[in-house]
Each structure stands twice: as structure tokens, then as C-alpha cells.
Amino acid sequence: MTKNIHEIRDPIHVFVRLDSLEREVLNSRPFQRLRHIHQLGLTYLVYPGATHKRFEHSLGVMELAGRVYDVVTRPDPEYVTDEIISLIPEISRKDRLSYWRQVLRMAALCHDIGHLPFSHTAEELLPECWDHERLTRELIMSNELAAIWKNLTPPLNPDHIVKLAVGPKKAQDLPFTDWERILSEIIVGDVFGVDRMDYLLRDSHHTGVAYGKFDHYRLIDTVRILPKPLSEEGDESKVPELGVEEGGLQSAEALLLARYFIYSQVYLHHVRRIYDIHLKDFLGGYLEGGKFPTDIESHLQSTDEGITAALWAAAFDERHPLHKVAGLIVRHQHFKVGYQRNPHDQNINREAALLVFQRAKKYFGSEKIRFDHYIEESGPPDFPVKTRDGKIVSSLSISNVINNLPPLAIDYVFVNREYLDLFKKWLQENRDDIIQPPREGEENE
Amino acid sequence: MNSLKTAVVLTTLVTRLRENESWCGETHVQKAAYILQELLEVPTGFEFILYKHGPFSFDLRAELTALRADGLLQLEPQAPPYGPRIAATKLSEKLQELFPKTFNRFNYRIDFVAESLKGKGVVELERLATALYVTREILSEGTPSDRAQKLVDLKPHVTLEEASAAIEQIDNLMENAQSKLN
Numbered sequence: 001m002t003k004n005i006h007e008i009r010d011p012i013h014v015f016v017r018l019d020s021l022e023r024e025v026l027n028s029r030p031f032q033r034l035r036h037i038h039q040l041g042l043t044y045l046v047y048p049g050a051t052h053k054r055f056e057h058s059l060g061v062m063e064l065a066g067r068v069y070d071v072v073t074r075p076d077p078e079y080v081t082d083e084i085i086s087l088i089p090e091i092s093r094k095d096r097l098s099y100w101r102q103v104l105r106m107a108a109l110c111h112d113i114g115h116l117p118f119s120h121t122a123e124e125l126l127p128e129c130w131d132h133e134r135l136t137r138e139l140i141m142s143n144e145l146a147a148i149w150k151n152l153t154p155p156l157n158p159d160h161i162v163k164l165a166v167g168p169k170k171a172q173d174l175p176f177t178d179w180e181r182i183l184s185e186i187i188v189g190d191v192f193g194v195d196r197m198d199y200l201l202r203d204s205h206h207t208g209v210a211y212g213k214f215d216h217y218r219l220i221d222t223v224r225i226l227p228k229p230l231s232e233e234g235d236e237s238k239v240p241e242l243g244v245e246e247g248g249l250q251s252a253e254a255l256l257l258a259r260y261f262i263y264s265q266v267y268l269h270h271v272r273r274i275y276d277i278h279l280k281d282f283l284g285g286y287l288e289g290g291k292f293p294t295d296i297e298s299h300l301q302s303t304d305e306g307i308t309a310a311l312w313a314a315a316f317d318e319r320h321p322l323h324k325v326a327g328l329i330v331r332h333q334h335f336k337v338g339y340q341r342n343p344h345d346q347n348i349n350r351e352a353a354l355l356v357f358q359r360a361k362k363y364f365g366s367e368k369i370r371f372d373h374y375i376e377e378s379g380p381p382d383f384p385v386k387t388r389d390g391k392i393v394s395s396l397s398i399s400n401v402i403n404n405l406p407p408l409a410i411d412y413v414f415v416n417r418e419y420l421d422l423f424k425k426w427l428q429e430n431r432d433d434i435i436q437p438p439r440e441g442e443e444n445e
Numbered sequence: 446m447n448s449l450k451t452a453v454v455l456t457t458l459v460t461r462l463r464e465n466e467s468w469c470g471e472t473h474v475q476k477a478a479y480i481l482q483e484l485l486e487v488p489t490g491f492e493f494i495l496y497k498h499g500p501f502s503f504d505l506r507a508e509l510t511a512l513r514a515d516g517l518l519q520l521e522p523q524a525p526p527y528g529p530r531i532a533a534t535k536l537s538e539k540l541q542e543l544f545p546k547t548f549n550r551f552n553y554r555i556d557f558v559a560e561s562l563k564g565k566g567v568v569e570l571e572r573l574a575t576a577l578y579v580t581r582e583i584l585s586e587g588t589p590s591d592r593a594q595k596l597v598d599l600k601p602h603v604t605l606e607e608a609s610a611a612i613e614q615i616d617n618l619m620e621n622a623q624s625k626l627n
Contacts, residue, residue: 168494168496169503172492172494175495178497181497229526239497239498343516346515346516347516347536350448350449350452350515350517351448351449375507375510375511375514376510376514377503377506377507377510378506378507378510379471379506379509379510379513380520380529382471382528382529387525391525391526392526393525393526394525394526394527394528394529396520396522396528396529397522397523397524397525397526397527397528397529398525403520403522403529406514407510407511407513407514408514409511409514409515437539437543438449438540438543438544439543440543440544440545440546440547441546
């Protein structure tokens with residue numbers, strides 16, 4: 001008899017299990033390509049263990065998505081209350097539940113197939129109006145994958161897979177039902193999204209940084225779909241949302257703390273960030289027209305190995321027009337931090353770092369200075385918590401940890417290392433002149 | 446509009462909403478900013494989509510987080526089960542003083558929005574902002590009853606009676622806003 005369930009060993013989840021139909025997706029070209037895309041771009045230059053790929057992360061996301069789904073749809077009034085059934089009638093239909101489980105796992109498997117070489121690093125080198133989510137969407141709708149969706153019984157609607165894989169923020173043209181929104185949150189959500197759960201655990205494991213670990217078993221076991229009051233001021237109307245039982249709140253807090261620390265220590269590490277900038281500078285000259293192609297065949301052939309080979313060739317060829325910038329990466333001669341965001345200067349002018357960058361560029365020349373800016377986009381996670389006495393409350397009303405987590409923000413001005421001492425002296429002499437309160441009419445547009 | 450001017454507009458909006466008895470959670474700010482941008486033509490440039498509680502902008506959410514990171518806004522936790530309220534900080538007052546032209550150019554429009562939404566809860570704001578979304582984005586030529594029906598189609602928990610009232614309110618608000626701008 002042919003085997004229908006297959007197991008893949010995984011350092012985070014021990015085994016990832018998938019059925020034969022999911023294995024067809026795994027064997028497709030878009031998915032196999034992920035074996036050649038580093039999960040964390042050039043982070044391995046700072047944390048040598050970070051050589052893992054999007055391939056295993058996507059398998060992990062599928063595994064966790066199935067686990068969360070099984071918990072939040074468990075046919076038990078402790079898990080799915082009558083109130084939730086009245087808000088999402090779909091959840092009580094057995095035939096639909098198995099359909100949506102399949103859609104969710106397929107969406108989880110495919111959620112990253114649009115990633116460019118070196119993952120997020122070079123996303124801005126896509127043409128206007130393109131991002132990796134749009135490429136993911138194109139690939140899910142492509143003939144190769146559409147043939148798989150069509151052959152399933154019942155066939156899967158590719159629109160459903162797209163919605164769950166990229167979420168409402170990146171599929172603004174598609175209307176989401178409450179049920180679809182919740183399912184997409186299982187993959188891409190800020191707190192209970194399994195994409196985040198897997199990357200924190202996996203990146204932490206591979207970088208050797210312990211901060212990313214949290215009790216995901218407890219968190220998954222306590223996730224529920226809960227009726228959240230529609231308004232902040234406690235109105236009677238309710239909307240269904242992913243939330244957590246009070247007993248799992250500390251696990252949710254631990255995840256958010258893990259995220260905060262791993263962002264600070266790994267994703268926003270200053271050396272990692274400058275390598276990203278150098279790589280973008282290289283790619284801007286290497287790619288035709290300075291942009292990644294968006295047609296599917298070109299995308300499928302575009303991998304980290306291809307670009308790494310070009311990078312090395314340029315670094316060893318003194319006549320190559322990209323020799324210098326390639327050498328900064330290959331010979332580890334990256335620019336260094338000359339100035340970084342700090343509360344004192346922010347209080348004077350929220351654009352302090354940008355002002356330093358602009359003046360430094362004028363003084364030292366644009367080829368010697370680089371600027372990096374990041375502020376996280378999501379606010380503090382406001383999700384429903386079911387207290388021990390059965391009340392539904394806002395996470396922000398009972399968690400000091402969540403309330404006090406500062407938004408992640410960085411600003412770096414990087415300087416060619418040969419000019420670093422000069423830069424520091426220059427900044428010391430001119431700091432007060434550069435960082436002044438903004439004046440109307442003179443600010444940056 | 447650059448980031449400093451946007452900061453002046455949003456922090457002033459938060460202050461005015463609080464002065465006008467708004468709870469001023471994120472949903473209130475989202476709806477008020479939508480009306481300010483679409484009806485009062487304040488060029489904040491946020492992209493709004495129809496989301497869980499009506500028009501919503503992910504860009505605006507990111508900007509509110511950035512304003513917190515820069516110490517211009519803060520969250521005030523409330524007793525359970527309620528979500529937090531947003532408040533402007535002293536630093537934001539300083540910024541408003543540094544941008545008198547921007548402040549004066551948009552202040553009366555911000556006042557108009559805050560006064561028009563005085564004391565309204567999220568449920569009412571959801572209906573009102575969705576009514577505006579239907580009127581501006583979906584059925585700009587539609588009769589009031591067509592637009593009310595569309596609102597019900599989009600938000601099935603809203604009754605036709607409530608939707609009709611919201612459409613009538615938004616039509617009045619549009620008329621008043623236009624005379625304010627003229």
C-alpha cells in the first residue's frame with residue numbers, strides 16, 4: 001500500500017508530517033527553490049550558524065499552522081463556544097473544517113515562495129508596487145501550482161490560499177470574511193502567527209542566541225477564538241478574534257519579549273544591517289536596470305548561490321565595476337557605525353539621525369556614508385484574553401509586559417572605516433549645530 | 446506631507462479628540478483620521494482599506510507606533526476589560542509650537558472633526574466611517590437608500606435603519622465640511 005503520510009526530521013519540531021498532496025507542493029519548483037534562499041540573508045557573516053533556509057522554515061510553519069488549527073477548532077465547548085459558532089457558523093461544519101485545514105496548511109507551506117535571494121535584504125530592488133507577497137501571490141496562481149489545487153478533492157480555491165498566505169494587509173483588494181481573517185492570522189498574525197513562532201525558535205536555534213526561545217507548546221495549547229468587544233470602551237457588539245486563555249498569557253508575553261530581544265540582537269544588529277546595505281549597493285549595479293525581474297521563470301532561477309558567485313567574481317576582479325563594493329562584503333571591510341539614534345537627540349528632533357547623515361554626506365561625500373532607519377510597524381498587540389472567571393478582557397488591560405514593551409526603532413549612520421576617526425571628530429565639533437529643533441519650512445520633505 | 450507635519454496633525458488630532466470626550470483608542474483615531482483626510486482634505490496620505498471595524502490604514506498604524514517610539518504619543522492603560530487610550534505628550538506640544546503654519550492651517554479642520562465626533566463610541570464611528578467609505582469609494586452616485594443597503598451588505602451586524610441614519614449623518618457632515626473648507 002502506498003504511504004500517504006510522510007515524515008521529515010526537523011531540529012525544531014522533531015518531525016514535520018505531510019500528506020502526499022502536500023508533498024506535491026514540496027516537490028514543485030517554487031518550493032524547492034527555497035532550499036537556496038537563506039532565511040536571514042547575510043546574517044551568517046555575523047552569526048556563522050545562521051545558514052538555514054526558507055525551505056525548512058516553511059515546513060515548520062505548516063506544521064505549527066496545523067497544530068493551532070486543531071486546537072482552535074476542537075469540537076468541545078471549552079474550546080469552541082456557542083457564541084463563537086454564532087459568529088462563525090463555518091466552524092461547526094465538519095466538511096468545511098477539513099477543507100479549510102488543507103487550505104491553511106497549503107497557504108503556510110507557500111507563504112514565503114515569493115522571497116527574493118537573501119530574503120528581505122533586497123526587497124526594495126523590486127519594481128514599484130511589487131513585494132515578495134505579490135510574487136507569492138503570482139506563484140500560488142501560476143499554472144504549476146494551480147494544477148495541484150485543481151486536482152485536490154474538493155479542489156482548493158487559489159484565492160483562499162492567497163488570502164491566508166499573505167493576510168489582509170497584503171491582499172487589500174480581496175474581501176476577507178471574519179473566518180478567513182482569523183485563519184490568515186494563524187499564519188501571519190503578530191502574536192499567534194505561526195510564521196513568527198517558527199522563525200523565532202528556528203533563528204534562535206541556528207544563531208545560537210537564546211533570546212528567541214519561548215514556551216510555544218503552552219501558547220499553542222491555550223490559543224482560542226474569542227468574542228472580542230468591538231470597542232475599546234467595552235461595547236456589547238463582539239467580533240471573533242484569536243486570543244488566549246489567561247493561563248497562556250505569560251507564554252504570549254514570552255514570545256513578545258523573545259521577539260524584542262532577537263530583533264535587537266540579531267535582525268537589527270548593526271553589522272548585519274550594513275552588510276544588507278552593501279549587498280543592495282552591489283545588486284543595484286549587478287541586476288539589469290538595477291531591479292529584480294518579476295516574471296515567474298526568472299524568479300524561479302534567482303537564488304542566493306547565483307548572486308554569491310557573482311559577488312565573489314567581482315571581489316576578485318580588480319577591473320570589475322563592482323569590485324569595491326563586493327570587496328566590502330567578501331573581505332569583511334564593511335562600514336562602521338558613526339552615529340546612532342538616542343533618546344536625547346530624538347527629544348530635540350525626531351529626524352536627528354537623518355540630519356547627521358545629510359550633513360555628513362555633504363562633508364565626506366555620498367560614497368563614504370550610508371544611512372539605515374527602521375521602526376516597527378505594528379502597535380502593541382491588543383488581543384482578547386479569557387480570564388479564569390470567564391470574562392473577555394484586553395491583553396493591554398492586564399499585561400504590564402505588553403504595555404511596557406517599547407517599539408523597536410533604529411537609526412544608524414555608517415561611515416567608511418577609513419574615515420571613522422575623522423567622522424567622530426567632525427561630529428563632536430558640529431553636533432550642536434546639526435541637531436537642532438526643526439524649523440518650519442526647513443525640514444526634510 | 447513630511448513626517449514632522451504629519452506628527453503635528455496627528456498629535457493635535459489626539460489632543461482634540463480627548464478634549465471632546467472621545468475615548469481615543471486606536472480605532473477612534475483611525476476613524477477620525479480617515480474623516481480628516483477624506484472629508485477635510487488634510488493631505489496625510491494614508492491608504493485606507495475596509496477592514497474589521499470599517500476604514501483602516503496600516504500606514505497610519507505604523508505612524509502611530511513611530512510617534513510612540515519618538516515620545517510624541519503615549520498609551521494610557523485602562524482598568525480591565527478596556528483597551529488603552531492614546532494621549533499626546535508634552536514633547537508633542539513643543540513640536541506643534543515649532544510648526545505654527547501647519548498648526549494654523551489644519552487646526553480648524555481638526556477641531557471640526559473632533560467636535561463632530563464628540564463622545565461617539567467605536568460602534569457609531571464604524572457605521573459613520575463606513576458610510577463615508579461607501580459614499581466616496583463604492584457608490585458615489587448612489588441614492589441614500591442604495592448606499593445604506595451597501596453598508597448593510599458590508600457590515601451585516603448593522604441594521605438597515607442604523608445604516609440609513611449613518612448615511613444621513615455623513616451626508617450632513619460632508620455638506621458642513623464643504624462649507625467649512627469654502
